[in-house]
Amino acid sequence: MTDSPATEPETTRAEAADAGHGRPWTQPIWLGRAVALAAAIALLVYPLVTDDLYYQNMIILSLVFAIGASGLNIISGFAGYISLGQGAFIGLGGYTIGVLAARNPDVTIWWWVPVAGLVAALVALVLGLVSLRSSGPAFVIITVAFLFLVQVFAVNWVSVTNGTAGLTMPLPDWDRDIINLPFYYALAAVLALQLLMTWWIRRTKLGMGLIAIREDETKAATIGINLPVEKIIAFMASAVFVGMAGAVYGYYLTFIDPRGMFSILISVQLVLSMLIGGKATLWGPVLGAFLIEPLNEIANNSFGGGNARLFLFGGLLVVVVIFLPRGILPAIESALSWRRTRNKAGLVGARIGTGGSLASLTDRVQVVDRTEVPDRPLLEVTGLVKHFGGVKAVDGASLVVPEGSITGLIGPNGSGKTTLFNLIDDTIRADAGEIVLDGERIDGMRSWQRAHRGLGRTFQITRLFREMTVLENVVAAQPSFSMRGLGKIAVSGSEARAAEELLEFVGMRDFRDQRAQALSYGQQKLVELAQILMLDPKLILLDEPAGGINPVLIDRMGEMIRELNSYGKTFLIVEHNMPFVLGLCDPVHVLGRGRTMASGTAEEIKNDPAVIDAYLGEDFHIEEARR
Amino acid sequence: MTVFLQSLVLGLLLGGVYALAASGLTLIFGVMKVINIAHGAFLVLASFITYTLWDVVGIDPLLAIVITTPVVFAIGWATYKVVVSPIRSAPMASTVLLTFGLALVLEGAMGEIWGNNSTAIRPAYADESFTLGGIFLPKAQVYGGLIAVAVLVVLWVVLTRTWLGRAIRAAASNPSSAQLVGIRTASVAALVFAIGIAAAGAGGAITGVLYPFVPGSHYQWIARLLAIVVLGGLGSLNGAVLGAILFGLAETFTSTYVSPSWATAVPYAIVFAVLLIRPQGLLGTRLREDAVAA
Numbered sequence: 014m015t016d017s018p019a020t021e022p023e024t025t026r027a028e029a030a031d032a033g034h035g036r037p038w039t040q041p042i043w044l045g046r047a048v049a050l051a052a053a054i055a056l057l058v059y060p061l062v063t064d065d066l067y068y069q070n071m072i073i074l075s076l077v078f079a080i081g082a083s084g085l086n087i088i089s090g091f092a093g094y095i096s097l098g099q100g101a102f103i104g105l106g107g108y109t110i111g112v113l114a115a116r117n118p119d120v121t122i123w124w125w126v127p128v129a130g131l132v133a134a135l136v137a138l139v140l141g142l143v144s145l146r147s148s149g150p151a152f153v154i155i156t157v158a159f160l161f162l163v164q165v166f167a168v169n170w171v172s173v174t175n176g177t178a179g180l181t182m183p184l185p186d187w188d189r190d191i192i193n194l195p196f197y198y199a200l201a202a203v204l205a206l207q208l209l210m211t212w213w214i215r216r217t218k219l220g221m222g223l224i225a226i227r228e229d230e231t232k233a234a235t236i237g238i239n240l241p242v243e244k245i246i247a248f249m250a251s252a253v254f255v256g257m258a259g260a261v262y263g264y265y266l267t268f269i270d271p272r273g274m275f276s277i278l279i280s281v282q283l284v285l286s287m288l289i290g291g292k293a294t295l296w297g298p299v300l301g302a303f304l305i306e307p308l309n310e311i312a313n314n315s316f317g318g319g320n321a322r323l324f325l326f327g328g329l330l331v332v333v334v335i336f337l338p339r340g341i342l343p344a345i346e347s348a349l350s351w352r353r354t355r356n357k358a359g360l361v362g363a364r365i366g367t368g369g370s371l372a373s374l375t376d377r378v379q380v381v382d383r384t385e386v387p388d389r390p391l392l393e394v395t396g397l398v399k400h401f402g403g404v405k406a407v408d409g410a411s412l413v414v415p416e417g418s419i420t421g422l423i424g425p426n427g428s429g430k431t432t433l434f435n436l437i438d439d440t441i442r443a444d445a446g447e448i449v450l451d452g453e454r455i456d457g458m459r460s461w462q463r464a465h466r467g468l469g470r471t472f473q474i475t476r477l478f479r480e481m482t483v484l485e486n487v488v489a490a491q492p493s494f495s496m497r498g499l500g501k502i503a504v505s506g507s508e509a510r511a512a513e514e515l516l517e518f519v520g521m522r523d524f525r526d527q528r529a530q531a532l533s534y535g536q537q538k539l540v541e542l543a544q545i546l547m548l549d550p551k552l553i554l555l556d557e558p559a560g561g562i563n564p565v566l567i568d569r570m571g572e573m574i575r576e577l578n579s580y581g582k583t584f585l586i587v588e589h590n591m592p593f594v595l596g597l598c599d600p601v602h603v604l605g606r607g608r609t610m611a612s613g614t615a616e617e618i619k620n621d622p623a624v625i626d627a628y629l630g631e632d633f634h635i636e637e638a639r640r
Numbered sequence: 641m642t643v644f645l646q647s648l649v650l651g652l653l654l655g656g657v658y659a660l661a662a663s664g665l666t667l668i669f670g671v672m673k674v675i676n677i678a679h680g681a682f683l684v685l686a687s688f689i690t691y692t693l694w695d696v697v698g699i700d701p702l703l704a705i706v707i708t709t710p711v712v713f714a715i716g717w718a719t720y721k722v723v724v725s726p727i728r729s730a731p732m733a734s735t736v737l738l739t740f741g742l743a744l745v746l747e748g749a750m751g752e753i754w755g756n757n758s759t760a761i762r763p764a765y766a767d768e769s770f771t772l773g774g775i776f777l778p779k780a781q782v783y784g785g786l787i788a789v790a791v792l793v794v795l796w797v798v799l800t801r802t803w804l805g806r807a808i809r810a811a812a813s814n815p816s817s818a819q820l821v822g823i824r825t826a827s828v829a830a831l832v833f834a835i836g837i838a839a840a841g842a843g844g845a846i847t848g849v850l851y852p853f854v855p856g857s858h859y860q861w862i863a864r865l866l867a868i869v870v871l872g873g874l875g876s877l878n879g880a881v882l883g884a885i886l887f888g889l890a891e892t893f894t895s896t897y898v899s900p901s902w903a904t905a906v907p908y909a910i911v912f913a914v915l916l917i918r919p920q921g922l923l924g925t926r927l928r929e930d931a932v933a934a
Contacts, residue, residue, distance in 0.1 A: 095733040097740070147915045150675045151874075153736045154866050155915055158908040161863060165905045277859065281744065284737065319756065323748030330741025334734050335726050 049296055060197050069193045073265060075306040076200035077103065080258035081279075082286035082298035083207045088251040089284070090292035091220060092244060093227025094148070098140070098156030100279030101163045102133040102252045106259020107269045109133075111180035112173055114264075122183065126199070126260045133256020134249040141248035145241055148230065157277070164275035179270030182263065196265040200258060204299070207254040212295055214250065218491065219499040223247055224293070225489045228478035234460035235438050235470055237491040237548055243499070281326050282309065288333050291340030300341060305329075370576055374514040381581040386417035390449075391583045392552055397436050397446030399429075399607075406432040407443075408607030414552065419574060419584040421598030421615075423591070425628050429607040430587045431473055434554050438463055438470045451551060465493050469550030473557045473587075475537035479530035483521060483540050486529050487512040490547040515543040519573065535562035542573070552583045559590045571597055591629070595619060603628065646775040647896045648889070653777075653785030655888030657850070659881040660788040661843030661861070662868040663795060664836030670875035671812040671832040673732060674724065677739040680861030681746035682837050686712050686844030687853050688754050691761050701761045701849050702783055705791075708845045709838050716837025720830045728829070743858055750855035760852040784846040791842050792881070795835075799877065808832055812875075860904070864891075867907035870914050873921030883921070 060069055085099040109129035114122050144155045167174045174180065185192065214220045222243045225233040234240050263269045282305055290301030308329075312321040337344065371378050392414040399407040407429040414420045424430055435441040437448060439460040448456040455463050477486050488504045504512075516522040519539040524532065529540065538558065545553060558574070559567045567590065574584055574597060588594045594601065595615040603611040603618060605627045611618060618624055625633060665679045686708050693704040719742070727738060765779040799805040810818040811828045819825045847853075847861075868887045872879025887910070895903040914921060 093733075095737065143912060143916060146919055150732045150736050151870070151915055151919060153733060154675070154870065154911060158863070158866075158911040161859075162905060162908040162912070165902075165908070169901055169905075278744075281740070288737075320748040320751040323744045323751065327741040327744025327746075327748060331723060331738055331745065334730070334738040334741065335723070338730065338734060 045296070056201060057198075060194055064190075066193065069197060071307055071310055073193060073197055073200060074262075074310075075303045076197070076204055077258050077262045078282055078286055078306050079299040079302035080200065080204050080207050081255050081283045082290070082302045083204070083211055084251040084253075084255040085283050085287050086251075086292060086294075086298045087211060087214060087223070088247050090287060090294070090298070091214070091223040091227060092247045094152050094244075094247075095284070096156040096251075097153055097277065097280045097284060098160040099251070099255065099283045100277070101160045101275060102137065102255040103259035103262060103279060104163065104167070104269075104271075104274035105133050105136055106130070106256035106261075107263025107266070107274045108167065108174060108180070109256070110260040110263050111182055111269045114182055115180060118183070122264060123199075126257050126264075129260035130253045130257035133259070134253040137248045137252035138245060141245040145244065156280075160275060160277060160280060164271050167271035167275060174271070177271060179268055179273075182267045182269070184267060185264075193265075196261055199261050203254050203257050203261065207258075208295065208299070210250060210254070214247075215295065216503055217499060218501050218503055219243060219246065221485070221489055221503040222491065222499070224481065225478050227293075228480055229476050231440055231460070232472070232476040232478070233489075235440060235464060236489060236544060237461045237464035237494070238489075239461050239491075239494045240459075242494075242496075246499070278322065278326060281330065282306075285326060285329055285333065288340055289329070289337065291342035291344075294340070294342045297340050297342045371514070371518045371580070372576075374517050375511070377511070377514075378580040380579050381417070383417070386581070389416055390414060391416040391418075391451055392437070392585065393447075393449040394433075394437065395447040395449075397433065397448070398444045399432055399436055399441060400444060405607050407436060409446075410604060410607060410609050412602045412609050412612065414583060414585050415600070416583055417578070417581065418600065419578050419586065419598050421594040421601035422585060422587045422604060423589070423594055423601060423618075423628065424604035424610075428604045428628075430604050431556055432607075433604065434470060434556055434587065437554060438468055461491075461494065464491075464548055464550075467549075467551035468554070469545030469548045469552070470554040471538070471541045471545060471556055471558065473560065475534065475541050477529035477532075477537050477540055477544070480528060482526050482528055483516065483532070484509065484512055484525040486540055487515060487544045487547050490544050492548045512543070512547060515546050516540070518546075519543045520569070535566055538562060538570075539566075546577070550582070552585065553577070555584060555586045555588075557588055558586060559588055559593045567593060591633070642774045643896065646777075647892045649775065649777060650781060651889035651892035652885060653781050653888075654850075654892060655885035656785040656788040656792070657843060657846050658864065658868055658888050659884035660792050661840050661847070662865045662872075662880045662884050663792060663877055664839035664843075665865050666869045666872070666875055666877055666880040667799075667839070668833055668836040669869070670877070671808060672724075672728065672829050674728075674735045674739065674833075675732065675866075675874075676833075676836070677736055677862055678719075678742040678746060678858075679739075679837075679840050679865055680858035680863075681743040681750075682712060682716065683840045683844035683847065683861050683865075684853055684855060684858045685715070685746060685750060686841035687761070687848030687857075688750055688759065689841075690845040690848045691754070691759055694761050694763065701763055701845065702780075702787060705787065705842050705845045709842045712841025712844075713834045713838035716834040716841075717830055719837070720833040724833060725826070725830070743862070747855045747858060754855070756854055756856070758852045758854050759848075761848045763849065766849070780849050784850055788843065788846055791839070795839060796877070804831075863907040863911075867910040867914075870911050870921055876921070879921055 056072070059072065081099055081103055084102070085096060089095045106129040109132045110122065110125040113125045113128065140159055144152055147155055168177055185195070187195065214223070222233065222238045225238055226240065226243065230240065263274070286301035286305045287298040288301065289304060290299065291297030308325060309322060312318065312325045372380065390413045395411045397407050397410045410429065410433055412422070422430055422433070432441065436443040436446070439458065443456060446456065447454065450463070450466055450468060453466065455466060455468075458466070478489060481489065485504065488508050491498070513522055513525065516525055519542055521536060521539050521543065524536065529537065532540065542558070555574070558570050562570070571593060574586070578584060586594065586598060595618070599614050600612055601615055601618045602609055603624050610627065611621050611624050613621070619629070619633070625631065661683055665676060668674055668676050689708050689711060690701050690704050693699045693707060694701045699707070723738065723742060724735070727734060763780070768779045769776045770779060770782060799808060807818070807823045807828055810821070810823055811825045815825045864887065868883040869880050871887060872881070872883030890910070891903055891906055894906050
């Protein structure tokens, strides 16, 4: 569970008891907690029992890197945005305290530590805003550019930073016997705060959203996750305590200069610490920092620094990326879980349940009276256009989905059906055209806003969050957004129940604790359906629900769609399986060359000469007669 | 006006050298979706090898390209086989970290071998200039720029006019289909990586004559090269050439008219601006993300 946001105690306990065969104290989680507690006590007591300055110095530096790596973990471990600019926040913290202390000699220096945290968070906010549109390697490049740019400013803005000559801080004014202790305990306190925040984020909706962003950002948006807000919060959270640690570090060094404070090697050491210990774990980055910093000291003291540090960091980075990509703690955990689960049959091949009717599982749905459904369009698309370079993928498509209907959308391959879906849910932004959902223009809105207004969509090639369990995948959907909502527990009891009902409905309840990546394609389709049902959407877009699954499952899929429709859900379905579409859908729209070429009932479409010519083919009726 | 013309010509010549150095970076990205952060380190390595050939053996540094380039090609090939190929399927961010680690190791190795002092290659013509209607053009810059353009043309011909070039482009656009029609994509990838590194090597032999260098110069180089390929559009060779020329001009004019110390900020500012305004670069195309087979 290192990677997963916490579930509410009842489920955790149930899982734990199951995993440890009823001997709770030997379970990994308790073992881990005991080790962490012992390490924390040792850390706090150490400077009281010995006054060895060499090791105190080493621990102080390790604490700085532990805070930096834990901060990095939020944006890189949870949200998956690898940053090589994290060291800049340590430098910014150091410079904040250095500059402010020099200008305000009467103020106690410690007051500038929280200010440094604030400065770091504000800079992170700006960096976050600037880099919102970039991801993957482009993001790494931006962070490196950011670090060097800050360094260039520290060098050239001489009036504030004193340029390459650096800033000297006032010496500590306390007793020389305890010279290191205030720094030591201040950093320990900041680390505690950092870990508390990491722990809190991981068990909230925010943390779950960040992990969803890491796994598949576009998909996360379509199930209602507010990308910019969650990413910017993550950015600020990953910097605030690091800035404070940088301030204490600067004060401890009493001298700061651009080369030392903004060295790229600091960022590399932070990334290494996080990777070696285990990204997206609570304790991994701390463990990594306490492993790497002593190595760094040895390279500095016994091998002459400079080149030896380069070999150490460069070599370790290469080795870790190739041989230990997940880090120490996850490796230990998977070894333990391998021991627990070996010789047990996997569930992956188990038969998919037949499910029951949703109404029998929950009282949240009820059959709607057909005569009371208003006769109006739920979705109205007018003149949608999307060109990729010279290719007109969607070229003025218009269609209407009446409320309460199961509307079909058919057309030859490449006619623009999936692109049309992408435009409707803003996976791709349309060049032109209007989209009206339930009387409201949504074409200017982002994916998550459309999801919050009642739009749910499955993908042709399923897109589940591979590292999450089936249950987490379903609960990850966020039907509404509020800042307070982000702080709620990731999987509440009522949400878990609702998700289980939906999983039971689609027949996947037995698989709730499997990771999504272990499921077959057909199973993933079912889970994806449950996932978007969690949004309680008014309109459900299904992209080839019957593609690539077995005939029994196709029938079941049809039944489920009909049943959901009877509860008032409206559907728009793209499908190539003609008997499936024509048996289920009314009306049916036909797309050809990016435009709507025909619309009508299944009967009308079947007999439309243009449709037969462009798509169905002359043999269609002969084959249908044979069936 | 003469100052302007001189900056223009020097900027263009510099752009040619940058284009050569950046072409390998964009080629490697285009074919294997790896951003090779060690590219600058390979460039500096080539400068050091050129230095040794000039200083110890006495070969003209610009002619030494014919030796330096194959040597760096071999190093690139070996690097691919040992370090890069094991993580081809890993996420892009991991390959960035891996090649970054590689750059650090190379920096350390160069420091061990050649020391961390500033090194300069100064052939006899280093201080000579051509004079053309009142503008001074340092000979080294002219020779370097012309050689860079010549090597680039060869590279372009190989990529567009030969079977190898077609195989490379096929492997770039769809590796599995390329394999199905009989292209050994693994060999093509190793070859592309080696060619890309060799291009950086040829560039490094030239820049070694133009600027003094230390092992740590690779940070500055990778910043420049990334700015160039990001500006031109990652993966596009034509984009890299265009980006390099614009970048050479921007840098020359900034140091002529603003100040050399702020010229170091140019690459970072460009990276920020491009990724903000037009993330796909000048000539890059945005790929559709929704329909990629899992």
